[in-house]
Structures are given as structure tokens and as C-alpha cells.
Amino acid sequence: MNINYGPILPFMEYLLKGTYVTLQIAAMAAIGGSTLGLFFGLSSRRRDPIGFLVRAVVDFFRGTPLVFQLMFFHLGLPQITGWVPTIMTSAGIVFSLNSACYLSEILRAGIESIDKGQSEAAIALGVKKMDITFSIIIPQAIRNVLPAIMNEFITLVKETSVVSMIGAADLMRRQSIISGTTFRYFEPLLVVGAVYYILNKVLSSLGKVIERKLRYD
Amino acid sequence: MIKLVNVKKEFKGVTVLQNVNCTFENGKTYAIIGSSGAGKSTLLRCINYLEKPTEGEVWHDDIEMMSHQNRLHEIREKCGMVFQNFNLFAHMRALDNVMFALKKVKKLGDDEAKKIATQRLSDVGLAHRLQNYPHQLSGGEKQRVAIARALAMEPKVMLFDEPTSALDPEMTQEVLKVMKGLNHTGMTIIIVTHEINFAKEVADEIIYMDKSEILEITDTKTFFTSPKSTRAKEFLANMI
Numbered sequence: 001m002n003i004n005y006g007p008i009l010p011f012m013e014y015l016l017k018g019t020y021v022t023l024q025i026a027a028m029a030a031i032g033g034s035t036l037g038l039f040f041g042l043s044s045r046r047r048d049p050i051g052f053l054v055r056a057v058v059d060f061f062r063g064t065p066l067v068f069q070l071m072f073f074h075l076g077l078p079q080i081t082g083w084v085p086t087i088m089t090s091a092g093i094v095f096s097l098n099s100a101c102y103l104s105e106i107l108r109a110g111i112e113s114i115d116k117g118q119s120e121a122a123i124a125l126g127v128k129k130m131d132i133t134f135s136i137i138i139p140q141a142i143r144n145v146l147p148a149i150m151n152e153f154i155t156l157v158k159e160t161s162v163v164s165m166i167g168a169a170d171l172m173r174r175q176s177i178i179s180g181t182t183f184r185y186f187e188p189l190l191v192v193g194a195v196y197y198i199l200n201k202v203l204s205s206l207g208k209v210i211e212r213k214l215r216y217d
Numbered sequence: 218m219i220k221l222v223n224v225k226k227e228f229k230g231v232t233v234l235q236n237v238n239c240t241f242e243n244g245k246t247y248a249i250i251g252s253s254g255a256g257k258s259t260l261l262r263c264i265n266y267l268e269k270p271t272e273g274e275v276w277h278d279d280i281e282m283m284s285h286q287n288r289l290h291e292i293r294e295k296c297g298m299v300f301q302n303f304n305l306f307a308h309m310r311a312l313d314n315v316m317f318a319l320k321k322v323k324k325l326g327d328d329e330a331k332k333i334a335t336q337r338l339s340d341v342g343l344a345h346r347l348q349n350y351p352h353q354l355s356g357g358e359k360q361r362v363a364i365a366r367a368l369a370m371e372p373k374v375m376l377f378d379e380p381t382s383a384l385d386p387e388m389t390q391e392v393l394k395v396m397k398g399l400n401h402t403g404m405t406i407i408i409v410t411h412e413i414n415f416a417k418e419v420a421d422e423i424i425y426m427d428k429s430e431i432l433e434i435t436d437t438k439t440f441f442t443s444p445k446s447t448r449a450k451e452f453l454a455n456m457i
Binding site: 115117118120121122123124125126127128131135136139140143216 | 265267290291293294296297298300302304305306307308317318321322350363366367370376
């Protein structure tokens with residue numbers, strides 16, 4: 001068997017530092033995506049310009065591949081606008097918007113799963129709309145769709161690998177650089193795969209903990 | 218005093234309520250009866266504007282709701298409502314269900330809200346159920362929590378929308394017992410019900426509805442002994 005970690009050992013530190021880049025993008029997208037996703041989910045049913053805009057954005061991001069969105073934003077748009085964002089800025093914005101669109105649909109499903117009788121009861125008590133949304137509907141909606149939300153986060157961590165297309169030095173990019181230098185593919189790929197797997201294992205365990213915390217029975 | 222003037226309600230072109238004129242005097246108990254689909258629940262829901270009438274006026278004392286939409290919260294706060302399906306907040310314990318509006322609407326502190334909520338739940342015989350979630354309660358218990366939740370706000374009016382229709386006979390009795398305790402305690406009570414005997418027992422006046430209109434508003438005794446409309450006569454005959 002032709003497995004030899006010798007040639008790639010000197011590059012190991014360089015390779016593993018890619019984890020940091022991957023995590024950074026995933027974290028930006030998770031935070032930006034959740035915040036925006038909540039806003040999108042709450043406003044996508046509105047019959048005003050805001051609702052229309054949100055639906056259009058969701059439609060665009062679900063209708064095109066992530067690689068396209070990333071390249072279009074980072075390489076295509078600067079030609080028109082003249083503004084050249086850094087790789088991390090582009091990645092942060094595109095990944096946030098992309099996951100916001102998926103999360104908004106998940107949250108909308110969660111919101112619609114809550115019987116409207118509870119809102120009516122709260123309205124009848126004189127509770128304001130804001131309080132109904134954030135104290136009654138959202139907590140129950142999130143609990144109902146938590147598995148789907150965790151799924152989206154796991155997908156997100158894996159999808160960050162496409163940032164190598166615009167030149168970010170994430171795990172995948174570093175692997176291909178090392179492979180190009182040492183002519184060894186199996187060993188660095190195995191390491192990269194293991195890192196992604198461990199990251200997502202941690203994430204899904206975290207999801208289970210949260211799920212247990214949110215249970216009310 | 219609550220007054221409905223020429224109230225009409227349409228859903229997508231279908232008229233579910235029309236020519237509704239009635240007055241609810243303070244402290245009295247009213248039962249709205251009639252066959253299913255007659256518009257009873259819609260009428261009740263127009264009173265606190267859960268349904269906005271297509272036409273007509275809804276007066277609470279000297280405030281007309283259509284022209285005072287900014288005061289809806291204030292009026293709803295004074296109208297407690299109990300629903301057929303309980304509509305408890307599923308993610309909150311019984312105690313928190315009752316405390317919620319006290320904190321969010323009346324802006325009471327935790328301690329005070331807890332004191333009132335505990336008292337109200339004890340009043341309906343649920344002192345031992347404070348920490349239970351709705352799904353751990355029986356139907357009758359859920360409905361009593363819902364009543365306690367409405368009463369905690371100290372409403373001047375209580376609206377009951379078929380409060381026992383989802384309950385078995387035994388649970389129905391435990392809920393009716395609580396409701397009887399509220400009768401003639403100063404609150405105006407308006408009940409939509411299929412429990413004819415209960416209506417007969419507690420109501421001062423009967424509002425009989427059929428085909429989206431009010432056919433009769435009479436005192437209870439007259440209604441059950443000599444109803445005016447033929448339709449009401451038939452309705453009562455079918456009851457026995």
C-alpha cells in the first residue's frame with residue numbers, strides 16, 4: 001500500500017490552520033444567516049414592498065448554485081460597481097444571505113405549524129403583536145424545526161469548501177496546494193475529511209443538547 | 218355596556234352575520250344559542266374585534282371600536298375570552314400561562330404576577346397543577362386554566378365561545394361549575410353554548426340565532442316557555 005505521511009508532515013500545521021478559515025466563514029454565515037433568516041421568515045408573507053423584496057431575494061438564492069453566487073458577487077459585481085471586497089467579506093455576505101434564505105423557509109414552516117388559536121388567545125388578552133411573535137410563536141416554532149435548522153448548519157460547514165473557488169485559503173484550498181507540491185492526495189484528503197467530520201459531529205451533538213434543553217415535557 | 222348596531226360580517230362574499238342589533242347590560246349573563254353555523258361564534262368574536270365586522274358599530278360603553286382601533290388593546294384587556302379549544306400557550310406551564318398577560322399587558326413584576334396567578338388557579342381548583350404543562354392536563358383542567366388566565370386580568374366582560382364543546386360530560390360539569398361561580402358577581406357574561414340546560418339555569422337573557430341573524434332576544438323564562446319564532450320552537454322541540 002502506498003500510504004506515506006512523511007512528505008506531508010511539514011505541511012500539517014499549514015493544512016490544519018485552514019480549519020480556522022472554514023470555521024470563521026461558517027460562524028459568520030450562521031450568525032448573519034440566523035438573524036437575516038428570522039427577519040426573512042417573518043416578513044416573507046407581507047404584502048408590501050418589503051415582503052416582495054424578501055421573496056425575490058429568497059427566490060434568487062434558492063434558484064442559483066452557491067458557487068455561482070460567490071463568483072458573481074466576488075468577481076462579477078466589482079466590474080460594475082468598482083468596489084472590490086476582500087475574500088472574507090464576499091464569503092461572509094454570500095454565505096449569510098444564502099443560508100438566510102434556506103433558514104427563512106424552515107422558520108416559516110415552523111411559524112405556520114403553530115395553531116393560530118394561541119395567537120388569538122393572546123390577542124384577546126390584549127397582548128401586543130411583538131410580544132406574541134417573540135414570546136409565543138417563535139420559541140415554539142424554533143423548537144419544532146430545530147432538527148431542520150441543525151441540518152442547515154451542518155450543510156453550511158460543508159458548503160464553505162466552495163470558497164476555495166474565489167481563492168480563500170480554507171481546508172480544501174490548502175489541501176490542493178499541498179497535493180500540488182508533494183504529489184500526494186490520499187493523505188491530505190483524509191485529514192481534511194476527518195476535520196470536516198469532527199466539526200459536524202460536534203455541531204450535531206450541540207444540536208441534541210439544545211433540543212433537550214428546549215423540551216417542555 | 219356593550220352595544221352592537223347593524224353589525225354585518227362577510228367572509229369572501231359569504232354573509233355569516235347580518236342585521237345584528239343587541240345590547241349587553243353590565244353584570245348580566247347572556248346565552249347565545251342556535252344551531253351550528255348560525256353565526257353565534259362570529260357574533261361573539263366581533264365583540265372584542267377578533268373578527269372585524271364588515272359593517273356596523275361595536276360600542277364598549279362610549280367607545281366605538283371601528284373608529285378607535287388604537288384602543289383595541291385596552292378594550293380587549295377588559296374582555297376575557299375562553300375558547301372551545303382552550304388555546305393555552307403550549308410551551309408554558311399553567312402558572313406561566315396565567316402570568317404571561319399580567320406581565321406583558323399589566324406590566325406587573327414577577328412576584329405580584331405570580332401571587333395573582335397562583336390565587337386565580339387555586340380559585341378554579343388547580344392549586345396542585347401550577348407547574349404542569351398544558352399537555353399534561355386533562356381537557357377540563359386545561360379549560361379551567363384558560364378561565365383563570367382570563368380572570369386574572371380582572372375583566373369587566375367574559376366571553377365564552379363553546380367552552381365545553383370539546384369536553385366529555387364529566388369534564389363539562391367541572392367547567393360549568395366554575396362558570397356558575399362567576400354568575401352575577403358583577404361581570405357581564407356572554408356564553409355561546411350548546412348546553413341548553415346550563416343556559417336555562419344561568420342566563421338572564423337568551424339570544425337565539427339562526428341563519429346568520431338574531432331571531433329572538435328575550436328573558437330566559439319567556440324563551441323556554443313561549444318562544445316567538447317558529448324556528449325557535451322547532452329548535453327547542455328537538456332539544457327534548
